Amino acid sequence: MSADPELIASVLTVGASRQDAAPSVPGAPASARGRRRRAGGLPPGTGLLLPVAVLLLVELAARAGWITPQLLPPPSEVAQTLLDLLRQGVLTGHILASTGRVLAGFALGAGLALGFGALTGLSRTADALLTPSFQALRAIPSLAWVPLLLLWLGIDEASKIVLIAIGAFFPVYMGTVSGIAHVDRKLVEVARLRGFGGLTLARRVLLPAAMPSLMTGLRNGLSLAWMFMVAAELIAASRGLGYLLTDGRETSRADLVLAAIALLAVLGKLSDSLMATVERRVLHWRDTFGGGA
Template sequence: MPKGGAVPKPASGIAAARCDCASAPGVDVDVAASPFRHGARRAAASAPWRLPTWLLGAALPVATLALAEAAVRLGWIAPNLLPAPSDVAEALTQMVRDGVLAQHIVASTLRVAAGFALGAALAVLLGALVGLSGFAAALLTPSFQALRAIPSLAWVPLLLLWLGIDEASKVALIAIGAFFPVYMGVSAGFRDVDRKLVEVARLRGLGRVALARRVLLPAALPSVLTGLRNGLSLAWMFMVAAELIAASRGLGYLLTDGRETGRADLVMAAIVLLAVLGKLSDGAMAAVERRALRWRDSFGGAT
């Protein structure tokens, strides 16, 4: 016992945590310096030795393009199988000069926008209904799960019989592709809301509308936005399938034209444009997601 009979006070807070961690065999943890502390993630992300995110993301595509260019120029790969990136860029430049590139991009973008808006709106309504109502879930879920397993091309003959070869069939096919990811995200988001949140809201006297607006929707919003992003990605995929059927404009038409004329550079140009447009649209949706969910204090994968 220390002199004077004084009993030493036990360490508390961070000091106690340090003592506990230090006494554990094989554990060397400094809680105060842990990356899980508030703000540590931002400090780590802004460390001077870290490369910018955009530079890291561009490293792999640039390396792939350089390798493809070298492989074609050195004769390792036949140009008719994989055109050099410079030849693809020349094909894109020629379409810009001819004034047809913008027409193809606008045609495909408008179809995706219309189909995604239609499919997502219907999916949000039905997904919320299924997520909030056990009766609706028992009634609709088996049918929707069966329809979700149908491949995209299986819808084509039926849509052509019903809607013809005009824009309606293409937009309908894109809407089908966008519907199911959004529906799954919305229904799962509402269904998985913590029951304790709902019970507390009811104890505070919130009505149905206030409960949905102030509790259910914010809690389900991450899953809803994830479903919207997945639905937008599938909308671009289904757009290609729709334009492969019968179209005179669009990126799917470019793919068909390049295949029929044996121009691999045109096919690769269409693929590149699809990748760029898909990335831009997903980036816009991701920006909306970050803004809508800025209240979250999530880990984010940073260490």
């Protein structure tokens, strides 16, 4: 989905008559400056320096006896636990179970959020009717939903997926509503001068202009989906990373708990990186100060 190029050109003409020209470097297009700024940054993999340093420090501290291995086992022992689970053939099942729940819950929650967010953002009547209720529901802690979902849906997959969908719903909803609400008024005025209205205005102007905020909401919603997945699996599950956390706690195995946490961190980062890639492709037309996600 992209905005009308002619409409954008018209808006830029209108905006130029109202604002002073922004300073620029002679002979350097904005997109080129942005590429050079990103290229001149730190080398790839810089973000790994801190976690690697922490892991090495913990490993050395555990080997030297400065910390109790039963409470904080060395990273090498956690890695060995992961290898043992992989050899036993159970690790893949736990990862697939959790990932499937997150994807199903995120798809359900984000889909509903996009629909309700667009309706609320485009209709003042819907905004007046729905916003107070959604704001109140957003303040409810995740664990408060668990007893009700267990009563309604039991301990099967449905209750877990619905809980994850609740977690994903509100960030996407807020991103959609906020994006539409903060569309440049000049853009809407020029679109109306060109005869756009109703669904055409929403499809060709409002929703494309709201896309940056919407994509931010989707990334935040996916992150919360992983968090709510853990809450769902801690309550009642026989498979999944949340189940590994519960199993490690009940058997006093800190290595198993840390292995599950490490997997959650890796999977969460991978999913966010994938969403960031989609965001860059969808918003390729932007020339922003930030070089990446």
